[in-house]
Amino acid sequence: MKNQTGPLEDETTMTEITIQPDGRVYVFGTSRQVLDILVDLDPLSIKLKRLMSQVQNVECGDPGATSAAARQA
C-alpha cells in the first residue's frame, strides 16, 4: 500500500512494538500487517497455553524439570 500523496514518507505499514523486561508487549500505531501477524500468532491457542503452563511449572521447581544425571545422583 504505497502512499502517493506528496513528500511525506509512507508510514501506514509501520508499527512500533516495545517489549518490556517483564514481558509486556506494547504496540503503537497498529498496521494491518501487524494485526494479521497477531492473529496468526494466536496467543490464545491451546498449544501456547500448554507451553506456558510447562514453563511456569519449571519456574516453580517442578521435579520433572531436573536432569537425568541429577535424578541419579
Next chain:
Amino acid sequence: MASYSNCALCEHRCGVDRTAEVGFCKAGTRANVYRHRIEYGEELELIPSHLFYLSGCDLRCGFCIAGINAFDPSRGSELTSPFFNQAVLWGKEHGARNIQWVGGEPTIHLPVILDVMSRCPDLPPVVWKSDFHGTPEVFDLLDGAVDWYVADFKFGNDACARRLCGVENYTRIIKRNLLIASERSRLIIRHLLLPGHAECCYEPILRWLRDNLPSVPFSLRDSYLPSWRSSRFAEIAGPLPACDGKRAQDRALEMGLKVIQ
C-alpha cells in the same frame, strides 16, 4: 470566522497576531502535517481511520509520546487543499472510514483545517482528536463540521496538570469542553493511566464522569511508557505497573462507566 489575528483558539488566549508573531504554541499561520497514515489500533468505532498528524501543540506534557513533532510546529509538510484532497482520496481507496485530526494539537490550526475541509469535494466523516484545551469559540466553529470528538482527559486535578503539563485551570476547562462536545456530537473520552496518579487523577476523573457523562464511551489506555521529559518526574519515570491497568478497568466498570476498547 476563526482567525489567527488576536488568537484565542486555545485557553492560553495569547491574543497574538500569528501572521506576525507567535504565542505559547509557537505556531504561525501555516499548518504542517508530519505524518498521515491509516490506523487500525484505535477504538473499534473508528477504525480504519485516516489520521492526519499536525505538528505544534498548546500543551507541554512532560510525558508526550510525540515529543519534538508535537512541540515544533515547523515540522512536516504544509497542509494545503490539493494535498488534503489527494490524501483523502488515497485514504478512501484504502478503506479508511473517516479522517481524524490529531497532533500535536489540531485546535491551534483550526482556521486552516476548516478551510481545507470546506474545499474537499467528498469529505468523509471527521474525527477531532484533541486535548480539549480549546476555547468555547473553537467548539462553536467545529459544530456541524465534526462527527466524532475524541477527548484526552489527562489529569484529575489542577496541581498535577500544572506540574506535569504547565497549564492552569485544567479541570475547569476540560470539564466545560466535554459537556459542550457531548451535547453536539458523538464523543469518546480517553484517559492514559499515569503511574502514581491513581488517587489524585484517575479517581477524580472517574467520579466526575460517573456524575456527569456516565454513558459516554470511556477508552482507558494502560500503555504508558516514559517519553520526552518524563524522567524529570519521579513517579512517571518508569512504565505503568503491570497490575494497574486491570485494576483501573475494574474500577471504571464498578463506577458504571461505559468502558470501550
